[in-house]
Each structure stands twice: as structure tokens, then as C-alpha cells.
Amino acid sequence: MPRTPLLTDLTARARTTAHTRARTSPCPCGATTTLTDRPDGTVVRHEDTVAKAHAPHTDPTHLTARLTTADHLPGILLPPLDPTPLRLHDRLVTCWPYGTPVDPEDPDAAPWEAAATLLAHLHRTPPPTPLPPMRGPLKAVRAITRLRAAGPHPAAAPVLRAWTSLPAWARAESPQPDTTTLCHGDLHLGQLVRHPATDGPWLLIDVDDLGVGVPGWDLARPAAWYACGLLPPDEWTRFLTAYRAAGGPAVPATGDPWPALDVPARALTVQTAALSIVKAVTAGRPLDEVEQAVVDACDRMGSVPPELTPGFAK
The missing domain is CATH 3.30.200.20 (Phosphorylase Kinase; domain 1)
Known part of the structure; x- marks a missing residue:
């Protein structure tokens, strides 16, 4: 090329x-x-x-x-x-x-504790300069827009139903409930590097979606993976425990974290499912097992009236 x-x-x-x-x-x-x-x-x-x-x-x-x-x-x-x-x-x-990224071929070495600790410190730090809203919900909107533009697909219906069940702020149709907490906006393990390379401390990268907003969004991807059965329970526990130990404000220090994580996790599940369908359509192939799992999760979400789900807000 x-x-x-x-x-x-x-x-x-x-x-x-x-x-x-x-x-x-x-x-x-x-x-x-x-x-x-x-x-x-x-x-x-x-x-x-x-x-x-x-x-x-x-x-x-x-x-x-x-x-x-x-x-x-x-x-x-x-x-x-x-x-x-x-x-x-x-x-x-x-x-x-340059910083050394996470090795995708060595999942056992995934730095879940480091990621959680960095997020907790980020969420506890006052923004040093005025910032726009965290862009996580806008990325979810973009995924849904791409899904609709990809044309008819049998898996699209449950994803779109799950999307409409989300509160307005998670669809970027109204301001986020939190307008002061510093958030990354697109947290996944690809957003960490060691600097100095190759054995320096882990740091967060990619500021394109950085802003103020709901800190639970930064925990939503691993939470969604765990809820879909794609992240082992021990890895989710490591991540959540480290976040709480570092004083992260997105979830209570003890007890059930899901009332705070439910809406962001559902939004990230919809976003992931929408992009999975787009990739499958573009490649002219059926959904693989992982992609079908997130679509199935959307199907389950869409069957529950939004006013009965934890964390529901207009």
C-alpha cells in the first residue's frame, strides 16, 4: 500500500x-x-x-x-x-x-493493579486546567452511528434496543452527572506503557478522550468483560481491589460496586457489540464467539425496562 x-x-x-x-x-x-x-x-x-x-x-x-x-x-x-x-x-x-506497551501475548502479566491504581490517582486529582467533558459517551455514540451505517444485520436489533435502554447522559444526549472528576475516557490495557522503557513505572497514555465526567466509565470496560464472562473473576477482583485500596472514588470503598458501574458497563458493552458487528460486516464474516457473547449480553440488557435497572437516571 x-x-x-x-x-x-x-x-x-x-x-x-x-x-x-x-x-x-x-x-x-x-x-x-x-x-x-x-x-x-x-x-x-x-x-x-x-x-x-x-x-x-x-x-x-x-x-x-x-x-x-x-x-x-x-x-x-x-x-x-x-x-x-x-x-x-x-x-x-x-x-x-516511547514507552513499552503491555504484551498482548502474555495475558498473565496484565498490569491490572497498576491500571487500577493509576485510575484511582487520576480520579482523585483535581484537573490542573479547565477541561471539556470526558469523551467516553461520544465514542459510544460514534460506534452506534457506524453500526447503523453498516446496513442491516441480524445482530444489530438487540444492540440498538440495549442502546435505547441507557440513560440520556450515557448516550451523550445530556450532561454527565459528574462534571468535576478527572477521567481518562477510554481505559483499556493498551493505554498503559512503561516509561522509561523497558522497566520504568506504568503510566497512562492517549489523552484524546481525557476530561471531566463519571469516573465509573473508566472502570466500565473490565467490568463489562467480567459481566460478559470474558474476564476471569480473579482478574476483575484484582482490578477492583487495587482501585479501592488506592482510594478510587468511582465505587464505594466496600460493598456492591455495581450500582455505580451498571450504566457505564452497559454502555461499553453496547459500544463493543456495535463495533464487533461493524468489523464482521466489513470483513464479510460471521461473528466470532467473543463478539457473539457481547451481542448476547446486549440482548439480555434490552429485555429489562430501564427504570428497573440499577443506576437508572434520566
Whole structure:
């Protein structure tokens, strides 16, 4: 596949930044790797530097506020090399130090405790600068929009029913109930790296969805996986216990966490199911076992009237 002008120039930016940090002249030497090349974000790495072209139409004021927050919280979030984004091919671009990601081939080494502890510290930290709302619900809306655009599919109906059972704030149709708590907005294990590589402390990355909102959203993906039977109970317990031990405010310190997690977990289940169907349609294949499990969970959710579910709010 031919390289786009954006990818070519983003690679050049990563090389220049890497060699500036190393105090050497820019040159094409050293391996450059494309980590992600999608319409909503392109990421390349050269040596110890990562350059990211953010999604088109990213708000520069919001992104700058998010970068400033990461710059002020170096023990929680990976700080950018420069808290001011630049423009490249009409895309906002940021540069970051490289960190070692979670190894997807070694699930037993998944840093659940580290992820939970970082989230708890993030949720307990006052935002160092005014921030927009956390973008988690908007990502769920985008998933539903893609599902509807993908065309008819037999698994879509239960997902859309489950979507309509969610309260308005979880569908980004009204403000979130919490407007002060600092949240990541898209927490999963791919959002952690060790920095300095390869044995530094774990830090959270990707500030595109960072903002103020409902902290339970950051716990919702592992909670949803656990509820769907996709995350072993001991791993969920490790995560929840570590979050509580670090004083995380999203759930009570003891007792049942689900009244606080129910709506976010249902929303993430719907989002995951919608994207699973889109991927299957795009690839022209049936749903796999995991994808069918989240669709089945949506089917169960949609059968319960929303006013009878825990955490229901208009």
C-alpha cells in the first residue's frame, strides 16, 4: 500500500524530533515503525520518539488542555514532549517519548493493579486546567452511528434496543452527572506503557478522550468483560481491589460496586457489540464467539425496562 503524504511527513517529524532529543543531526537512519494508521489517528515511532496525527477536526483548544493536564501529572499520565500541538496536513500532531506497551501475548502479566491504581490517582486529582467533558459517551455514540451505517444485520436489533435502554447522559444526549472528576475516557490495557522503557513505572497514555465526567466509565470496560464472562473473576477482583485500596472514588470503598458501574458497563458493552458487528460486516464474516457473547449480553440488557435497572437516571 502506498504511503500517504501525511504518513511520510509524520515519519519525518518523528525522526527530526528523535534526533533533536539525541542532539544529533536529522537523518533517515534507524528503524521507523507505523504503530497505527487509521482515519481517526496515525501513530509512528522512530527510536525513542512517537509522533501522533490526531483525528481530523480535533479541537485545538481541547487538545491543548489535555496535553497541559498530562504535562502536569507526570506520575499518572505520560507527559508529551511539547504540550503545544503543531499542524501537519491539516491535522494536529503531537510528539511523545516511547514507552513499552503491555504484551498482548502474555495475558498473565496484565498490569491490572497498576491500571487500577493509576485510575484511582487520576480520579482523585483535581484537573490542573479547565477541561471539556470526558469523551467516553461520544465514542459510544460514534460506534452506534457506524453500526447503523453498516446496513442491516441480524445482530444489530438487540444492540440498538440495549442502546435505547441507557440513560440520556450515557448516550451523550445530556450532561454527565459528574462534571468535576478527572477521567481518562477510554481505559483499556493498551493505554498503559512503561516509561522509561523497558522497566520504568506504568503510566497512562492517549489523552484524546481525557476530561471531566463519571469516573465509573473508566472502570466500565473490565467490568463489562467480567459481566460478559470474558474476564476471569480473579482478574476483575484484582482490578477492583487495587482501585479501592488506592482510594478510587468511582465505587464505594466496600460493598456492591455495581450500582455505580451498571450504566457505564452497559454502555461499553453496547459500544463493543456495535463495533464487533461493524468489523464482521466489513470483513464479510460471521461473528466470532467473543463478539457473539457481547451481542448476547446486549440482548439480555434490552429485555429489562430501564427504570428497573440499577443506576437508572434520566
